[in-house]
Amino acid sequence: MTTGNNITINGIRKMLYRHDNFLVFMHENPDADTIGSAFALIYTLRSIGKKAYPVCCDKIPRSLMFLTDDERFFGTEDLPEDFTPEFLISVDVASPTQLGKYHFMAAKIDLSLDHHPGHEEFAQYRFIDSKAGACAEIIYRVICRMLPDGIPEKTASLMYAALAADTGGFRYSNTTPFTHKIAAKLIEYGANHAQICRNLFEMKTKTALSAEAFAMEHVEYLCGGKVSYVKITEKDKAEHGFEDEDTYDVINVIRRAEGVKVAILSREKQPGIFKISTRSTGEIDMSKICAMFGGGGHVGAAGCSVKADKADEAVERIIDECGFDR
Ligand SMILES: [Mn+2]
Incomplete structure (x- = not known):
């Protein structure tokens, strides 16, 4: 306690x-x-x-x-x-x-x-x-x-x-x-x-399932496969009709890939602000890393909002804190 x-x-x-x-x-x-x-x-x-x-x-x-x-x-x-x-x-x-x-x-x-x-x-x-x-x-x-x-x-x-x-x-x-x-x-x-x-x-809305399919298609693997990452922009949301809640489970799809230690989802909240959701297998304390950006959570599941010009830049900053060899 x-x-x-x-x-x-x-x-x-x-x-x-x-x-x-x-x-x-x-x-x-x-x-x-x-x-x-x-x-x-x-x-x-x-x-x-x-x-x-x-x-x-x-x-x-x-x-x-x-x-x-x-x-x-x-x-x-x-x-x-x-x-x-x-x-x-x-x-x-x-x-x-x-x-x-x-x-x-x-x-x-x-x-x-x-x-x-x-x-x-x-x-x-x-x-x-x-x-x-x-x-x-x-x-x-x-x-x-x-x-x-x-x-x-x-x-x-x-x-x-x-x-x-x-x-x-x-x-x-x-x-x-x-x-x-x-x-x-x-x-x-x-x-x-x-x-x-x-x-x-088990039960999902059809748009939530489309968001998961989108994630599977657009996931990127970084740091020799230790990090899985997907971004969903405002444009993606408009194009596919994703609402915020349709994307909640996307992180749980991309974290499943073999060898992945940290999974990161970036959602554009408003221009220049990215809502970052993370998962880890437990070796890396994501609550500590997200706290550096004003967020928080648990060792294995945490989130924060990061200001940056682009989603990739926001995510780079999170990945830097994970300490993996590039
Ligand atoms: Mn709780």
Whole structure:
């Protein structure tokens, strides 16, 4: 456990019981961990008579709307008028930047639950466990204390989805015995694991599949095959009809090539700014490298935004930090 935690799981339980009106913040470009963690916590708070609402700066990608009952927008402007939040929580949020347009609210967050090793402290109370495979592992520990008689099926499914997604279907090195133990418990509580895994890992929109085909066709191998790299420009997006969310999984396609230690995807965010997503087999710590560019993440999966004239230039700068022979 990282130092800097100033509250225990039991302390969190007590604090949640002491308040009535909650906001739960997710990170930008929401993934299944931040969504599953937020909604599991929200449903649990509501089940004990509290009011709780989700907040996210970005819309929920279509592929993850099965987690939010087809709701897509969770801006603060969508909150009921008669609701006055009094306790703010963030889940799976590593830094104020990750709150996107709500970054100015970071100092008002009362409690941060997170598992990113490079967590930047911003909340008054923090529980950060960088050994947790998903933030949902922390949420599970909190919810178990709050619902000692058992977890409802829907809440169990949300946490299962979070665990499965962040561990790549229990395949990545962040998967621990505890991850599997929780997953087993969640299935006992009724989590629909087969359907969740189909939704997360198999089913794709046709444009997402085209984006993957595009990546397979345009991937470049650098540093003697140790780096795989693909760029998607604004022009490519317009030409092929790719939306941002269609390209989320592209990185997972190009990382699979034999011999590849680092995979890099560059997406043009706006002229001169490139959103870089990276994966590594674990030998190179991508969270450290991305942190040099103001980003972050995990050893094996991290991202950042890089200013440069061209995508190739932005990616060159990342590759330089990897230390491979050219
Ligand atoms: Mn996570």
